[in-house]
Amino acid sequence: MLSVDNISLYYGAAQALRGVSIEVKPQSVTCVLGRNGVGKSSMLRAIVGHQPVASGAISFEGDALDRKPAYDRARAGIAYVPQGREIFPLMSVKENLATGYAAVKPRDRNVPPEVFELFPVLKSMLGRRGGDLSGGQQQQLAIGRALVARPKLLVLDEPTEGIQPSIIKDIGRAIRYLRDHSGLAILLVEQYLDFCRELADHVYVMDRGEIVHSGDAASLDRPEVRRFLTV
Numbered sequence: 001m002l003s004v005d006n007i008s009l010y011y012g013a014a015q016a017l018r019g020v021s022i023e024v025k026p027q028s029v030t031c032v033l034g035r036n037g038v039g040k041s042s043m044l045r046a047i048v049g050h051q052p053v054a055s056g057a058i059s060f061e062g063d064a065l066d067r068k069p070a071y072d073r074a075r076a077g078i079a080y081v082p083q084g085r086e087i088f089p090l091m092s093v094k095e096n097l098a099t100g101y102a103a104v105k106p107r108d109r110n111v112p113p114e115v116f117e118l119f120p121v122l123k124s125m126l127g128r129r130g131g132d133l134s135g136g137q138q139q140q141l142a143i144g145r146a147l148v149a150r151p152k153l154l155v156l157d158e159p160t161e162g163i164q165p166s167i168i169k170d171i172g173r174a175i176r177y178l179r180d181h182s183g184l185a186i187l188l189v190e191q192y193l194d195f196c197r198e199l200a201d202h203v204y205v206m207d208r209g210e211i212v213h214s215g216d217a218a219s220l221d222r223p224e225v226r227r228f229l230t231v
């Protein structure tokens with residue numbers, strides 16, 4: 001469904017990605033792990049069109065994305081929840097959800113019922129300001145806003161970062177539900193190993209701008225893989 005083929009990415013003279021290739025299959029959860037600063041977020045930004053690549057190719061459902069701006073990628077069915085969530089603190093929960101309509105045809109501009117089924121707290125807080133929500137609730141809002149666009153691929157950058165364990169469980173449950181019942185492909189970047197071990201159909205490990213491991217979730221327990229994850 002998503003194919004990233006041998007991409008390289010630079011910030012000025014500094015190379016952040018060195019020939020990275022990954023595949024994401026439909027109706028699956030793919031996790032990318034690695035220490036701080038190894039290039040995980042850069043790879044996601046390249047996929048969603050926020051950062052240009054210097055070489056290599058990215059395709060989605062067989063179409064080349066390389067020259068497409070971020071909004072075309074969103075319309076093609078790729079939704080992105082950035083690290084830090086980037087919700088609008090002074091806008092209400094309802095207004096935050098509505099910002100997801102930008103990539104959607106006017107007749108589809110409503111909140112899919114599954115958003116409130118997965119995250120009931122959003123329904124009860126529709127009138128509250130985004131900035132009044134806890135970190136975990138903001139993460140749920142950011143995922144809800146991404147789902148408003150009815151994506152085929154959901155891209156999440158560290159969805160568990162700074163979030164209390166009970167909400168991490170809710171988010172894990174939601175990801176599993178979206179894969180199994182809505183047929184979504186989910187690509188997520190994480191530092192939280194247990195979260196990936198429980199959820200992932202496939203894992204990649206990055207180190208210094210390269211993919212150094214590809215395998216199933218159980219492969220994360222191998223010592224030769226672990227050494228790229230321990231600080």
Ligand SMILES: Nc1ncnc2c1ncn2[C@@H]1O[C@H](COP(=O)(O)OP(=O)(O)OP(=O)(O)O)[C@@H](O)[C@H]1O
Pocket residue numbers: 011014016034035036037038039040041042043083
């Ligand atoms: N906008 C930028 N300008 C210059 N260098 C950057 C920029 N963004 C990231 N980098 C550098 O590129 C490298 C990869 O960063 P990236 O954020 O992709 O890593 P990461 O694995 O996602 O780390 P983290 O978990 O800390 O977000 C790092 O050395 C980082 O300092």
